[in-house]
Amino acid sequence: MGSEAVVRLTGVSKRFGRVEAVAGIDLAVSQGERVAILGPNGAGKSTAISILLGLTRPDSGAAALYGVPASETVRAGRVGAMLQGVQLPWYATVGELIALARSVYPRSLPASELLRTAGLDRLTRRRIEKLSGGEAQRVKFAFALAGDPDLLVLDEPTAGLDVSARVSFWDTVGRLAAAGRTVIFATHYLAEAEDFADRVVVIARGRVVADGTSSEIRRAAATERRVSFRLDGASAAGLDRLPGVRTVAVRAGRAVLTCDDADAAVSALVQARGQVTDLEVTVGGLTEAYLALAHPAEAADEEREP
Numbered sequence: 001m002g003s004e005a006v007v008r009l010t011g012v013s014k015r016f017g018r019v020e021a022v023a024g025i026d027l028a029v030s031q032g033e034r035v036a037i038l039g040p041n042g043a044g045k046s047t048a049i050s051i052l053l054g055l056t057r058p059d060s061g062a063a064a065l066y067g068v069p070a071s072e073t074v075r076a077g078r079v080g081a082m083l084q085g086v087q088l089p090w091y092a093t094v095g096e097l098i099a100l101a102r103s104v105y106p107r108s109l110p111a112s113e114l115l116r117t118a119g120l121d122r123l124t125r126r127r128i129e130k131l132s133g134g135e136a137q138r139v140k141f142a143f144a145l146a147g148d149p150d151l152l153v154l155d156e157p158t159a160g161l162d163v164s165a166r167v168s169f170w171d172t173v174g175r176l177a178a179a180g181r182t183v184i185f186a187t188h189y190l191a192e193a194e195d196f197a198d199r200v201v202v203i204a205r206g207r208v209v210a211d212g213t214s215s216e217i218r219r220a221a222a223t224e225r226r227v228s229f230r231l232d233g234a235s236a237a238g239l240d241r242l243p244g245v246r247t248v249a250v251r252a253g254r255a256v257l258t259c260d261d262a263d264a265a266v267s268a269l270v271q272a273r274g275q276v277t278d279l280e281v282t283v284g285g286l287t288e289a290y291l292a293l294a295h296p297a298e299a300a301d302e303e304r305e306p
C-alpha cells in the first residue's frame with residue numbers, strides 16, 4: 001500500500017486533573033499493519049485509543065484516520081471498535097443486538113456471516129444476562145465487525161477469556177487481517193503481542209517508550225538503562241555522541257541518558273567530564289514497562305516518577 005498512514009496521532013496529550021494520562025504520543029499506522037499496544041496498568045493505552053477514535057478530545061495534538069479527523073471516519077462506518085467498560089443491555093437477546101448493530105451502518109455484514117464469524121450462531125435467542133463472560137465478549141466483537149470495517153481497534157479484547165477462547169479469537173482476527181484490514185489492539189499479554197502483531201508499541205506513563213517488532217523490543221528491554229547526573233550548570237551538548245547512549249534529555253538540572261550499554265556510557269562519561277556528580281543508574285522506562293507486564297506484582301513495588 002502507499003505510504004499514507006491509516007492512523008495518525010500527532011503529539012497528542014491528555015490530562016485528567018493531576019494525572020497526565022497521555023503525554024505527547026506520535027503514532028502512524030499503515031493499512032494492513034497489525035499493531036499491539038502494550039503497557040502496564042494506567043499507562044495510557046485506553047486514553048490513547050479513545051483519542052484515536054475521536055471519542056476523547058486531546059488537550060493538544062490531533063488524531064486522524066484515513067487522512068480526516070477521526071470522528072468523521074468513525075461516522076462513515078469504516079472503523080470497528082471493542083472498548084473496555086461497555087455494558088450490553090441485559091434484557092436483549094443476542095439476535096436483537098446483532099440486528100441493532102447492523103442497522104447503524106450504511107454497509108453491514110449479512111447477519112448470518114456476522115454471527116458465524118463472532119461464533120454466536122447458536123446463541124441468537126439467548127438473553128445477554130444469561131451469557132458467560134466469554135460469550136458476552138463475542139457479542140462486543142460482533143458489534144465491532146458489524147459494519148465490515150477497514151480498521152479494527154480492540155482494547156484488551158481477550159480480557160477474561162480462557163485459553164481456547166483466546167486462540168479462536170485470534171484465529172478469527174487473523175483471518176480478518178489477512179483480508180487486508182488494519183488491526184490495532186491493546187493488551188497486557190506479551191504472548192498475544194508476539195504471536196499476533198507485526199509491530200509492538202510499548203506505552204509507559206503516557207509515552208511511547210518503544211516501537212518495533214517484538215524481538216527488537218525484547219532485546220532492547222533486556223539491556224536498556226537510564227543514567228542520570230547533576231549538570232551543575234554545564235552543558236549537555238555532545239552527550240548523545242558517547243558510546244552506548246541512545247537518547248539525552250535534561251530534567252530539573254539533571255542530564256538523563258537512555259543507554260543500550262550503561263557500562264560503556266558511564267566509562268566514557270567519566271573520561272570526558274573528569275568528574276560526574278550524583279550519578280544514578282536505573283532500569284529504563286521500557287524495561288520497567290516490560291517488568292510490569294511480565295511480573296505485575298514486582299513492578300508495582302517500584303518507585304514511580306512524579
Ligand SMILES: Nc1ncnc2c1ncn2[C@@H]1O[C@H](COP(=O)(O)OP(=O)(O)OP(=O)(O)O)[C@@H](O)[C@H]1O
Binds near residue numbers: 047048
Ligand atoms: N476519565 C478519567 N478521569 C480521570 N482519570 C482518568 C480517566 N481516564 C483515565 N484516567 C487516568 O489516566 C491514566 C491512564 O489511564 P488509561 O485507562 O488510559 O490506562 P491503560 O493503559 O488503558 O490502563 P489499563 O491497562 O489499566 O486499562 C490512569 O492513571 C487513569 O486513572
